[in-house]
Amino acid sequence: MLHELQRNFASVALKNITAPLLPNIEDVAGGKERRLGVYHANTINSLIEVLASAYPVTQRIVGERFFNALAKSFIESNPPQQPTLFRYGDALGDFLDGFAPAQGVPYLTDTAKLEWARINAYFAEDYEPLDPQKLAEIDPEKVGDVCFKVAPTLHLIESAYPVFQIWAVNQPNCDDVPKIDLTCAEQGLVSRRANEVFQHVVTPGAFTWLKTLSDGQPLGAATNDAMGLDRNFDLQNTLRQHLAGGTFTTIHI
Amino acid sequence: MIAPPPQDPSASSTRPSPIPATAGVGLRHPHMSAFADGTAKAAWIEIHSENFFAPGGPRMAQLDQVRKNYPISCHGVGLSLGTAEGVDEDHLKTLRGLVDRIDPILVSEHLSFSVVDGIYVNDLLPLPYTEEALEVVARNVDQTQDALGRQILMENPSSYLTFTDSTLSEWNFLSALVERTGCGLLLDVNNIYVSAQNNDMDAAAYLDGIPGDAVQEIHLAGHTISGADEDRLLIDTHGDVVSDAVWALYEKTLNKIGPRPTLIEWDTDIPELDKLLDEAGKARSRLDAISSSEGSIRVA
Numbered sequence: 001m002l003h004e005l006q007r008n009f010a011s012v013a014l015k016n017i018t019a020p021l022l023p024n025i026e027d028v029a030g031g032k033e034r035r036l037g038v039y040h041a042n043t044i045n046s047l048i049e050v051l052a053s054a055y056p057v058t059q060r061i062v063g064e065r066f067f068n069a070l071a072k073s074f075i076e077s078n079p080p081q082q083p084t085l086f087r088y089g090d091a092l093g094d095f096l097d098g099f100a101p102a103q104g105v106p107y108l109t110d111t112a113k114l115e116w117a118r119i120n121a122y123f124a125e126d127y128e129p130l131d132p133q134k135l136a137e138i139d140p141e142k143v144g145d146v147c148f149k150v151a152p153t154l155h156l157i158e159s160a161y162p163v164f165q166i167w168a169v170n171q172p173n174c175d176d177v178p179k180i181d182l183t184c185a186e187q188g189l190v191s192r193r194a195n196e197v198f199q200h201v202v203t204p205g206a207f208t209w210l211k212t213l214s215d216g217q218p219l220g221a222a223t224n225d226a227m228g229l230d231r232n233f234d235l236q237n238t239l240r241q242h243l244a245g246g247t248f249t250t251i252h253i
Numbered sequence: 254m255i256a257p258p259p260q261d262p263s264a265s266s267t268r269p270s271p272i273p274a275t276a277g278v279g280l281r282h283p284h285m286s287a288f289a290d291g292t293a294k295a296a297w298i299e300i301h302s303e304n305f306f307a308p309g310g311p312r313m314a315q316l317d318q319v320r321k322n323y324p325i326s327c328h329g330v331g332l333s334l335g336t337a338e339g340v341d342e343d344h345l346k347t348l349r350g351l352v353d354r355i356d357p358i359l360v361s362e363h364l365s366f367s368v369v370d371g372i373y374v375n376d377l378l379p380l381p382y383t384e385e386a387l388e389v390v391a392r393n394v395d396q397t398q399d400a401l402g403r404q405i406l407m408e409n410p411s412s413y414l415t416f417t418d419s420t421l422s423e424w425n426f427l428s429a430l431v432e433r434t435g436c437g438l439l440l441d442v443n444n445i446y447v448s449a450q451n452n453d454m455d456a457a458a459y460l461d462g463i464p465g466d467a468v469q470e471i472h473l474a475g476h477t478i479s480g481a482d483e484d485r486l487l488i489d490t491h492g493d494v495v496s497d498a499v500w501a502l503y504e505k506t507l508n509k510i511g512p513r514p515t516l517i518e519w520d521t522d523i524p525e526l527d528k529l530l531d532e533a534g535k536a537r538s539r540l541d542a543i544s545s546s547e548g549s550i551r552v553a
Contacts, residue, residue, distance in 0.1 A: 002385050003337035003369075005418070009378050010369040024381070026415045028452075029483035035414040035451075038488060043376045050375070080373040083331020083344065084306045126309035195311035 012036045013043040014079050047075045047088070054089045054119055057170045058096075058112045061105060070099060086123055090116055107161035107182065114163050114199070117155035117190040121197045124153040129193075129246035138253070144220030148213050148248040153192035156211055157199075162186045164201050193246045205230030206238050210247070218253075272297060272324060272358045274512035274544065276536040279328075279519060280319065284526045289315045291322035293526055295533060297358065299326040299516050306347050316355065326359040326470070326516070327352060328439075331373065334393040334407070335366030335380045345400045352401055359470055359514075361406035361439045362397070364390065364427065381416035382426040387433075394434040406437040406469055411444040411476075411489035415452050423454070424462030431467045438463065440513075441472035442503045443495065447487040456502060465510030473503060473536060474518040492521035494532060503536070507543040515540060 008021040018036050025032045048071045052059050059067040074095050080088045093113035102108050129151070138146055157163065162184045169177045187207035190199040202210065205226040212222035226233040242248065275296035280288055287293040298319070305316050319325065332344055352360060365377035380386045390407075398405055407430060409423060421429070427438060440463065449456040475493030479486050495503075495517070507513075517532040 001418075002381070002383070002389060005381065005416075006335075006337055006366055006369045006378075009366075010372060010374050013374040013376055013378060014372070024416050024418055026417055028414065030480070030486070032414065034484065034486070038413045038486065039376055039378060043374055046375050080375060081371055082341075083333070083367065083373045083375075084303050084347075085375065086304070086307065123307040123310045123312070126314075192310065195314060 009039070013039045015076060016040040044072060044075060047080070048072065050085050051075075051089050051092065054086075055092060055112055055115050057115055057167055058092075058108060060170045061108060061111065061166075062102065066101075070096070070102060073099065086119070090120075092116070107159070107163060107166060110157070110159035110161055110163045111166055114157050114159075114167055114190065117157055118197050118199065121153040121155060121190050121192040124192065127151050127153065127246075127249050130243065130248040130250060132243045134251055135243070138251075142253060144218060144223075145253050146219045146251050147216060147253070148219070149250045149252075150210075150214045151191055151246055151249055153197075154214065154247060155190040156187070156207065156214065157190060158185075158187045158207065160185045164188050164199060167199070189247075191245070191247065203230060203233070205233035209233065209235075209238060210242070213248075272514050274514055274540050276533040276540060277326070277514065277516045278529050278533050279516060280325075281520065281523050283523055284529070285315055285319075287526055288323060289318040294530060295323065296537075297324040297326065297514065299328045299518075302327045302329040302348055302351055302360075303331045305351055320355045324358045325355055326361065326514075327355070327357040328408075329360070329362040330377070331367065332362050332393075332397065333366050333368035333373075334362050334397065335364065335378075335386065335390055336368045336393070337366075337389050338368075338370070340393045340396050341368065345397060349401055352403075359406060359439075360401060360403060361408055361470065363408045363410060364423075364430075365410045377410055379410055379412045379414070379416075381418035382421040382423060383418055384420065387421070387426060387429055390430060391433040394430065394436050398434065398436065404435060404437055406439040408439040408441050408472065409444050409448075411441070411447040411487075413451050413486060413488075422458075422462065423448070424459050428462065428464050431464055436467075437469040438467045439470045439472060440468045440506065441474070442506055443472065443474045443476060443499050444489060446496075446499050446502050447476050447489045450487045457505075460506055460509050468510055468513055471503070471506065471513045471515040472518055473499060473515060473532075474520075490521055491518050495535070500535070500539075504539060504543075507539060511547065512540045512543050 005024055011017040012021055018033055022032055028035060048068055051071045074092055078091050093109050093116060096102050096112055097109045161182060162180055164186050165180050168174060186201050187204060188199060188201035208229050209222045209226035212225045223235050277297035277299060278295050280298045280300050288298060305313060307313055332340060363377050365379060367374050367376060367378060409427060430436060445456050445459050448454050473495045474491040475495055476487050477490045479488050515536045517529060519529055
């Protein structure tokens with residue numbers, strides 16, 4: 001009996017469906033619906049706030065009113081499945097992909113995915129960056145067989161749109177907005193070093209190299225993939241940058 | 254079963270709380286750095302447990318810093334101890350991890366439900382006060398206290414309605430819960446006031462009805478008034494100063510049960526830290542007044 005009542009109350013809170021619960025509620029001045037409406041408003045408004053604080057750039061691009069409407073629609077079809085609300089909203093990017101009213105902003109999905117990657121990087125577990133000395137100790141003959149474990153904070157982002165630029169010009173402190181070529185694709189990464197979340201674009205060769213490495217493939221295969229795409233791919237330089245940037249945590253053969 | 258902490262038999266009222274009856278504030282994001290560096294003048298602070306369920310990152314690092322400077326109480330909003338299907342074991346495990354990490358002075362949760370069929374409704378929904386609900390909550394509280402290896406406090410909700418199903422008053426429900434599980438109570442005086450106004454509940458009878466010795470913490474917060482006449486409804490927003498009527502009910506509560514650690518909650522329209530600490534100061538002066546009058550009675 002309690003379970004059924006709770007189910008009906010959840011329908012009130014998330015969908016404002018009041019009829020099944022009404023018989024369980026005492027009559028009251030001003031009407032029961034008004035009372036139930038408080039729970040619905042509390043639930044939806046607080047979840048919209050959660051999404052707005054996770055997706056400030058997405059919100060800024062579409063405006064507050066549009067964002068509230070899309071958030072409401074998202075909440076109805078994707079209610080939270082756990083109370084740890086800093087993890088709520090991971091599916092918003094994919095949701096936007098199929099959200100007809102947002103189709104006029106084709107880069108919205110990828111922008112949202114970049115924002116979510118930043119949240120994930122922020123809350124991910126702490127890690128020790130790979131000590132470059134460990135790599136130097138490997139027999140030079142076998143370096144091509146080395147596999148890298150990437151940092152738990154690392155996210156690779158690939159878009160047909162310049163999402164990193166779009167993100168940057170939509171920061172509150174950015175008042176010098178350059179013209180962006182929306183046809184320019186971007187690839188890059190998001191990660192966290194100590195307490196600082198950072199992001200930057202990488203060359204197509206470096207992106208492929210990172211993707212192959214993060215799939216668990218060895219350095220030789222990753223470098224072949226990168227060279228296949230970009231004959232000027234500079235392994236030494238790229239490796240040095242990512243060792244310094246804390247992209248990797250451990251190696252094994 | 255959790256053994257009650259030892260009590261000083263000479264005390265005029267029982268004070269089972271492990272912290273002195275001082276005023277604290279809820280830790281909210283905009284004030285984080287003042288607590289991490291220890292400059293905020295607060296006797297103790299309370300966190301929303303679920304905000305610190307991350308495995309690492311800056312927020313957890315800041316919490317470790319805050320912990321060095323202040324005693325912390327863990328106040329959960331998502332365990333959903335009123336859920337008929339039972340408690341989520343993963344959630345309980347993560348909470349245990351947090352409790353082990355920061356060794357809080359108090360651990361509390363709500364008399365409400367927010368999880369149904371695996372969906373989390375981000376609100377503290379009220380329970381009908383029935384025997385069935387009492388059994389559900391008691392079972393969930395037992396399981397939580399067993400998993401944490403310590404007593405938890407249960408907070409009374411604010412409410413905008415009552416159920417035709419209810420057979421017990423809220424205070425009788427809480428009394429029975431304390432008796433069955435050995436849990437303590439977190440008495441939210443603003444919630445008593447809000448529910449009393451909205452649902453024609455008798456706040457004085459409430460204070461008479463709850464077991465005062467079980468109360469180990471008090472919450473105070475601001476509410477807003479929506480509508481007029483028969484549409485008048487008090488909304489528990491935690492977004493303003495504590496109202497005069499709630500301060501009056503707080504004084505009555507202290508007179509009745511004695512001084513208790515008291516927390517100011519402010520969750521929406523969060524003010525400057527000074528304003529929040531001012532509210533805590535108002536609670537502290539009332540606690541000091543009641544403590545000194547109790548002292549003089551003892552001397553006499």
